[in-house]
Amino acid sequence: MQILTENPNRDYPLGYFAELFKCAKSSVSEDIKLIRSAMDTAGYGYVETTSGSKGGVRYVPYISDERALQVLTKIKTMLEEPDRQIGGDILYTSDIMFSPELSRGAAEIFAKHFASTEADFVITVEAKGISVAGFTAEMLHLPLVVIRRETLVSDGPTLSINFFSGSNDRFQKMSLSKRAVKPGTRAIIIDDYMHGGGSIKGIEDMLYEFGARSAGVGVVIAAGKEWLEESSDRYPLIYMNESPDGIRFEINPRI
Template identity: 45%
Template sequence: MKIKRNERIGALVKILTDNPNHLFNLSYFTDKFNAAKSSISEDIVIAKKLMEDLELGKIETVPGAAGGVKYIPVLTKEETKEILDEVCNKLKDPKRIIPGPFLYMADIIYNPATMRKVGNIFATQFMDKEIDYVITVETKGIPIAMMTANALNVPLIILRRDSKVTEGSTVSINYLSGSTGKIQTMSISKRAIKPGSNVIIIDDFMKAGGTAKGMVDMMREFDANVVGIGVLISTKEPEAKVVKDYIPLLVLDHIDDREQNVIIYPNEELV
């Protein structure tokens, strides 16, 4: 079946964007579209320019016998600001304040479209790292970390609050939660992470950083290198966290349940 160029380009873009950071060799597309390598190469050049002109990420070609083409979901600062402003505006709704005071965030965190955008923001921030795994702790950090892992095309590792028999032998550590001040436990299968791997930690919320530090300590048990930490929301206070060099997307300044007021804003360094 003969496929027209515009049809090939549309299909090529669909395949690449559905599989971010996955390297496809040219023969994959020549076989799929029944087209010559020269034609596919021209299609890629057109698609690459189109994506760049519309600021929809970038298509990158890798030369050599083991090379190919891949899509990288890079976001501009303007796109990042638009996404974070949208999330902030939702979180500022006084109806979200619950006793504690806390913010109800489940509908945002479990919204695939929103978390896909958040995952792309994290992927943009950590794209220059040679990442082997994305690490998170159950439960609310999972959707954010999953979308980040998808954008980076690396596996997701979830640290459990309780060990599961289906995971085999596990490693467990105790850590001090900065938000509750209580000793908690996290565990992970011994076979989950290869020694010497580079990992990033992704979570939904950080107050003092106790949970993030627990994850850093756990990675030491595997001789893994933590090359970055990202959180969706970090509280403004305490300013000194127990971990350093973390990237918050949003900063929560204050929740006033009496005045029904939420002060939250994007991390200025990102926008």
């Protein structure tokens, strides 16, 4: 079960486990049945099996609505802490975004939502989205590509674009190694925070320059509800809205 859950969306033949545990395939098969029913009860995902002589098994991560709400409520409560506001609508979120527990929880929600997109990789821009994007990539069994804000020597030849960052209120640069993305591929874009959509637009432009395209966009916090209505493949977890009483957070009611 651990091998399956640490390697989501990857097929394992029953023979693999039979050899590992030195037992008959039929016993493995019985155990898989037990695991499957335990999983159904716990709400952490499910186990898919294919029968026949080449019979195999894979774990598909799945977060129950109840657990998704638990995770998002915890993030929302932390966002509402009064000393998080640095000034205006700027919030300190590094501890939330790099918390293994919370970033994994957010990633499970993204992985469930984007499970059927058949994307080729997950892409983000450094730095606060890397943890969520990394867990999402792991759960979908896809590679992770990280766009940089500053070019590093070790990237080799890079492609750079400029984009307008709403959260920093100025133009910024993003760069990606020429060898990081192949033409004709599709990416799930994951980011921690969206304010105006400049950096998401930047990532989409970057994909276009590589001959690749977006298969969907997931952000943890979206400032402004209008963003949602633009397109159905955009999936924010928590909305942040300014009101006369201050900043308000709302969990995306679609989750």
